[in-house]
Amino acid sequence: MARDARFDILFEPVQIGPKTLRNRFYQVPHCTGFGVEKPWSQAAHRAVKAEGGWAAVCTEYCTVSPDADETPFISARMWDDHDLRHLKVMCDAAHAHGSLAGVELSHSGAHGENGETRLPPPAPSQITSDYSNITPKAMEQLDIDRIVSDWVRAAIRSRDAGFDIVYVYGGHSYLLGQMLSPFYNQRTDDYGGSLENRARMWIETLRAVRGAVGSDCAIACRVAVSAAGGPGVELDEGLEFVRMADHLVDLWDVHIGSILEWSKDSGASRFFTEGWQLEWTGHVREATEKPIVGVGRLTTPARMAEIIESGVWDLIGAARPNIADPFLPEKIRTGRIDDIRACIGCNMCISKGDFRRHIGCTQNATAGEEHRRGWHPERFDTAKNADSEVLVVGAGPAGMECAIVLGRRGMRRVRLVDAAGEPGGVTRWIPRLPGLAEWDRLRTWRLGQLAKLPNVEIETGVRLDAAGVRAAGADLVVIATGAEWAGDGRNGVTRGPIPGADPALPHILTPEQVMLEGKRPPGSRVLVLDCEGYFMGAGMAELLRSQGHEVELMTSCEKVAPLCDETLEGPLLRRHLHDLGIHMRAEAWLTRVEPGGVTVETELGEEFELEADAVVLVTQRVSHERLYLELTAAGVQGVHRIGDCVAPRLLADAIWDGHRMGREIDSPDPSRPLPHLRERPGFEAVALAGAAG
């Protein structure tokens, strides 16, 4: 297919210092949970993006000194030659696909916990970190000088590893950004006070790094040009800094926010629309003629072309859009816009990469699996049992994903059957919760792909029982019948149902009843009980509040929606719920429900009554496993199950499970996941270091 000429501008090369980017697509640094600990996963994850057309791929933050140890978070490191050898694998992989490799050299300053090295974190001033609650050491001159020379050593190692782009990173309020910030920096020496003084260490570092590797590598500077109300500089000083340091920089990588207000940089679609950062970063052109890269969860080619044409940026930066679709540039280049697997802005990649230490993505099941499972986002081999017919029961996210993979693997016939009037399972209604409209891309992308597979048929409005499945006569059966919210209030806190809870009663509601059946509370006072801690409890509360109910959101968790903190939605979400007039109560649960009232217990052992006309139960989900168990009990062979039908879980994990089943449908027992490659420090790594050293 030919590409639309409007997008030609996106494929122009761009010069950055001594290096040339082959087009305008730039993978900005982003976390993976790989660092230098999983060098092969790191390399394979970036390599797939390079192959998919990103002209540069970068590491995550890569610290230069042992007193910038991010443990328990995983950063990359460039502390010694061992780190060099681990990151060289990534450089070689990027180069093999014609892309440049970038390293985001960093120092954490006040925020690093140094959980591994136990060293005191150095910072501009002795002010407790607003992010990690660590009280740092105020740097002496010798600390400043030592960190600058650590940076230079790390830059030289980076060049020797093969990196083309070396960052002097101070974005997200890391050390150099802390120096620039009047909040963290309250020094009274040459490094504090005026902007010139606050910028001094950053400029000294830029000068030293440029002097060491500037003729071999492009020097990139990543800066939050506006802290957007957080503890950093605002736009006027941000632009002034760009002017001051411009002569030392080949590429400006610009964003907004701070680590505390990271939610404003890696904005969730619940609160931020595509390209929102341009309001600030669109002004950087006023301060520099050098190439600029910015971000804003850009997934629409027309918008990207418009930004480049306007001249405000030179490069389209992305983290999440290329986690969701590593082949986004290639799909634009070859005119396959419909095939772009657009990011939904859920930030599960951040939860998984940062907090759970191995990246994953809701939209792209292959993210993070490139090395350890050998999954490629666009390549599927023909299954050894491709002459089989497969029946997939349930067209929720797991069933749809599985059917796509089975279709691509060339199965003779795939029947995807669902009881509901339309496919999608939970993705039919979750996007109708307040703020989650963009999540509909999970359903629409999959339906678009399924429609292109001639060997996959979708049948809706067909509820299959065990006899129906047997009568279908398929060689293989995948049960993807999902799960539902428990109507009896069972939960992990009281370890059982809640007395008095019965979804047949008018005053007891479940999310499915609210969303699919239109059931509504019989009175104005509604209590939403959330024992899950993610989006559903908050979604129910906001929806019913918007329909005029008085709502209390009670959670057994330590705060409302703690998992949303991992997706950077938490603080904004709680503020939003508060502004809507929703009363929130944490560390509390129900021990009884009656018409008109409930009995509450708290973690302190208090018990009291509350009046409520209705209770919405968001306590836990229960798998629809009956069909699967009936079939297996009857001895039917070739029956497997996936997704929430196995155990209720995150959308990302249900989709991943469907994908895995598709990939392994021809394994000896598809119900048992094949072993994956594990990376761990060991004899191989030591031998490698010795051999190369």
Ligand code: ADP
């Ligand atoms: P998952 O997240 O695991 O994909 P969902 O709950 O989203 O699960 O989707 C399960 C789908 O399975 C729903 O669309 C539901 O209508 C369908 N389903 C459940 N039981 C049957 C059945 N016996 N026959 C056909 N479809 C079914």
Ligand code: SF4
């Ligand atoms: Fe986008 Fe969600 Fe995937 Fe992250 S996990 S890349 S936010 S779809």
